[in-house]
Amino acid sequence: MKVLVVGGGGREHALAWRLSLDPEVTRVVCAPGNPGISQVAECVAVAATDPDGMLALVKREGIDLTVVGPEAALERGMADLFRAQGHPILGPPKRAAALETSKVFSKHFMAMASIPTARYVVCDTADAALAAVSGDQFGFPVVVKADGLAGGKGVVVAVDRLEAEAAVRTAMVDRAFGAAGATLVIEECLTGPEVSFFVLADGQRAIALGSAEDHKRIFDGDRGPNTGGMGAFAPSPLMTPALETTVMRTIVQPVIDQLHADGGYRGFLYVSLMLTPDGPKVIEFNVRFGDPEAQVVLPLIEGRFAELLLAAAEGRLPAGDVHISEGAAVGVVLASAGYPGRSAAAVPIYGLETPQPAGVMIFHAGTARQAGQLMTAGGRVLTVVAQGPTHASAMERAYAVVSEVQFEGMQFRRDIGSKADDANRRPPTTER
Numbered sequence: 001m002k003v004l005v006v007g008g009g010g011r012e013h014a015l016a017w018r019l020s021l022d023p024e025v026t027r028v029v030c031a032p033g034n035p036g037i038s039q040v041a042e043c044v045a046v047a048a049t050d051p052d053g054m055l056a057l058v059k060r061e062g063i064d065l066t067v068v069g070p071e072a073a074l075e076r077g078m079a080d081l082f083r084a085q086g087h088p089i090l091g092p093p094k095r096a097a098a099l100e101t102s103k104v105f106s107k108h109f110m111a112m113a114s115i116p117t118a119r120y121v122v123c124d125t126a127d128a129a130l131a132a133v134s135g136d137q138f139g140f141p142v143v144v145k146a147d148g149l150a151g152g153k154g155v156v157v158a159v160d161r162l163e164a165e166a167a168v169r170t171a172m173v174d175r176a177f178g179a180a181g182a183t184l185v186i187e188e189c190l191t192g193p194e195v196s197f198f199v200l201a202d203g204q205r206a207i208a209l210g211s212a213e214d215h216k217r218i219f220d221g222d223r224g225p226n227t228g229g230m231g232a233f234a235p236s237p238l239m240t241p242a243l244e245t246t247v248m249r250t251i252v253q254p255v256i257d258q259l260h261a262d263g264g265y266r267g268f269l270y271v272s273l274m275l276t277p278d279g280p281k282v283i284e285f286n287v288r289f290g291d292p293e294a295q296v297v298l299p300l301i302e303g304r305f306a307e308l309l310l311a312a313a314e315g316r317l318p319a320g321d322v323h324i325s326e327g328a329a330v331g332v333v334l335a336s337a338g339y340p341g342r343s344a345a346a347v348p349i350y351g352l353e354t355p356q357p358a359g360v361m362i363f364h365a366g367t368a369r370q371a372g373q374l375m376t377a378g379g380r381v382l383t384v385v386a387q388g389p390t391h392a393s394a395m396e397r398a399y400a401v402v403s404e405v406q407f408e409g410m411q412f413r414r415d416i417g418s419k420a421d422d423a424n425r426r427p428p429t430t431e432r
């Protein structure tokens with residue numbers, strides 16, 4: 001089987017690496033890829049946001065299955081184009097991508113399918129939004145969300161009316177997020193631990209791929225500004241089998257059922273959950289795998305992964321579950337100086353020359369090769385991922401390798417994975 005992975009970050013490195021382990025996979029191509037991916041796949045310079053270019057590549061190389069990494073490709077209708085031309089692709093149609101790109105669409109979608117989520121109102125004017133954050137409707141804290149994608153800055157959990165009103169004005173009066181903030185979702189604040197849950201869907205049904213917990217803040221102890229993710233561990237100990245059953249029944253299946261008429265949801269679905277005292281509720285959906293979560297979830301998936309993805313792309317997932325390793329994986333992101341603000345680039349990276357021990361992978365996110373030297377080329381540069389029988393052992397192995405990698409200004413968190421064994425965190429008391 002010849003497989004194409006669309007994208008060029010850490011998530012795509014993990015996808016290409018995992019697919020390359022399958023005996024039935026004879027070739028892995030990745031577009032555009034990156035220097036790390038080129039160790040496990042042939043990289044071709046086609047942009048992830050170029051559906052026509054990607055289709056031409058698939059025809060030229062006789063690709064049997066295309067696996068899409070980033071949502072931008074889906075938003076451009078890559079899956080719709082491929083499907084119309086009869087080329088198997090794992091990724092949902094453009095219309096489904098709105099689940100991720102529009103919070104208004106996503107909230108209305110959930111309301112229509114009776115999917116548990118925070119109570120909300122949609123506001124088209126600043127006056128309406130200011131009234132909605134007065135405290136009468138949702139109390140405090142209250143959550144103010146820009147409808148569109150705002151580079152991770154579009155959500156404010158406001159502790160009081162003053163902060164909420166400021167968030168409304170930032171989006172609607174100052175237009176800090178442009179058109180993305182022209183409409184706001186105001187919603188109730190949920191409480192409980194957050195868990196990411198991943199499934200693979202074939203248009204009719206879905207199977208669980210596993211859970212993870214991301215670490216979004218830049219500093220240890222979840223302090224400092226939000227980032228794209230400074231590390232993750234899998235699985236989440238909070239995601240019990242009973243909870244998983246509940247999430248599949250009350251959230252995942254209703255999503256797939258409701259999109260049935262639109263060509264079907266075939267692809268990865270990323271469900272961001274809050275485990276509230278009233279049961280699991282959706283914070284948001286992403287129509288792709290998480291990053292860095294994919295880098296810790298994929299190493300734990302056993303068996304023939306490529307075959308499974310092709311089956312999903314062709315609407316024929318087999319009955320039964322995916323085999324998931326009993327162990328754990330921890331991934332520590334190594335980021336550039338300045339990240340998540342404007343970050344330094346083109347700094348040489350050292351310490352990757354020695355081969356990694358078994359069960360340790362170094363996935364590349366923002367790297368480039370210049371005259372043979374590996375350089376940084378982005379905010380998140382590398383992820384060191386280690387597997388182990390327990391989270392604690394995986395964590396220890398990951399940090400042992402982190403200490404060997406160096407580049408000027410390298411930032412990383414020292415506590416990725418420690419939450420997994422925190423006995424003070426309790427799973428929710430009630431489940432529906």
Ligand code: AMP
Nearest residue numbers: 118143155157187188189190191283284
């Ligand atoms: P989002 O961009 O939708 O993932 O939201 C960013 C973060 O804001 C989430 O990871 C949550 O920590 C928080 N958040 C979003 N919605 C809510 C909510 N309704 N209640 C509490 N926290 C929320």
Ligand code: GLY
Nearest residue numbers: 214229290291292
């Ligand atoms: N880890 C967050 C994301 O993939 O959006």
